[in-house]
Amino acid sequence: xxxxxxxxxxxVISLVAMVDVLMIMLVFFMVTSTFLDLDMIPMAERAPxxxxxxxxxxxxxxxPGSPVMVxxxxxxxxxxxxxxxxxxxxxxxxxxxxxxGAEVLVLPSGQADVQALVRVIDAITRAGPxxxxxxxxxxxx
Amino acid sequence: MRxxxxxxxxxxxxxxxxxxVVFFLLVFFLLIGRMDATAxxxxxxxxxxxxxxxPGGGATVAVAADGTLALDGAAMPxxxxxxALRTRLRDAPDLRVRVNAHGxxxxxxxxxxxxxxxxxxxxxxxxxxxxxVP
Numbered sequence: 001x002x003x004x005x006x007x008x009x010x011x012v013i014s015l016v017a018m019v020d021v022l023m024i025m026l027v028f029f030m031v032t033s034t035f036l037d038l039d040m041i042p043m044a045e046r047a048p049x050x051x052x053x054x055x056x057x058x059x060x061x062x063x064p065g066s067p068v069m070v071x072x073x074x075x076x077x078x079x080x081x082x083x084x085x086x087x088x089x090x091x092x093x094x095x096x097x098x099x100x101g102a103e104v105l106v107l108p109s110g111q112a113d114v115q116a117l118v119r120v121i122d123a124i125t126r127a128g129p130x131x132x133x134x135x136x137x138x139x140x141x
Numbered sequence: 142m143r144x145x146x147x148x149x150x151x152x153x154x155x156x157x158x159x160x161x162v163v164f165f166l167l168v169f170f171l172l173i174g175r176m177d178a179t180a181x182x183x184x185x186x187x188x189x190x191x192x193x194x195x196p197g198g199g200a201t202v203a204v205a206a207d208g209t210l211a212l213d214g215a216a217m218p219x220x221x222x223x224x225a226l227r228t229r230l231r232d233a234p235d236l237r238v239r240v241n242a243h244g245x246x247x248x249x250x251x252x253x254x255x256x257x258x259x260x261x262x263x264x265x266x267x268x269x270x271x272x273x274v275p
Contacts, residue, residue: 015156022163029170039192040267043240044259087275110249114204114242115187118268119275122191136252
């Protein structure tokens with residue numbers, strides 16, 4: 001008589017435990033995920049070897065050509081050469097032949113909000129200036 | 142003779158299909174979720190149609206509408222924010238600093254802060270915006 005050893009079956013792993021873990025992870029990521037679509041506007045970029053700007057002295061604005069100044073009032077309205085302009089009118093004015101491609105300086109009021117500044121930046125960017133700077137007035141005692 | 146009908150057993154549903162679906166969803170949320178520290182106050186970034194895609198990573202400075210500051214989700218005064226950023230920039234000079242300012246935050250709070258961060262030596266300071274027409 002020949003005795004054959006029965007092949008040992010591999011240990012049965014319950015799939016239910018794995019499904020439990022997966023479900024918990026799934027619910028965790030569903031709850032903690034935020035669906036935010038965010039963009040960015042660069043505020044400062046400089047080469048790795050460039051020195052940090054001296055914030056105390058304030059940056060002296062070199063003026064090659066003739067820069068044009070856009071003022072942002074406390075009420076969020078923008079002014080070009082003394083005229084109040086909305087965003088579209090500002091873009092159109094900066095596209096005029098005498099201002100096309102000029103460097104634009106933005107002088108915002110400290111009382112205006114970030115949204116107003118971004119609106120002006122967008123309007124100026126659409127006009128395609130050669131450069132844009134934001135000026136800041138420091139009050140010294 | 143008594144005939145006994147055997148109780149019908151429910152058809153075994155394959156659990157493998159369920160695992161497939163759950164695993165797919167898990168990977169989906171893993172990929173699209175971004176582990177960002179949210180600010181301890183409400184921040185609604187300004188609307189802009191001129192922004193570019195915001196890459197992940199970096200330090201996030203949140204500015205509330207009333208000027209309160211937070212760094213990577215922890216509220217702290219301005220001096221502490223700048224100190225922490227100075228330390229981090231010393232270790233990683235390429236650190237991108239994202240300023241996540243509320244659209245209603247006043248510029249007399251936001252602009253000096255951005256200038257101070259730049260003066261710390263940050264090579265890239267960006268303003269976080271929400272895509273859309275303002």
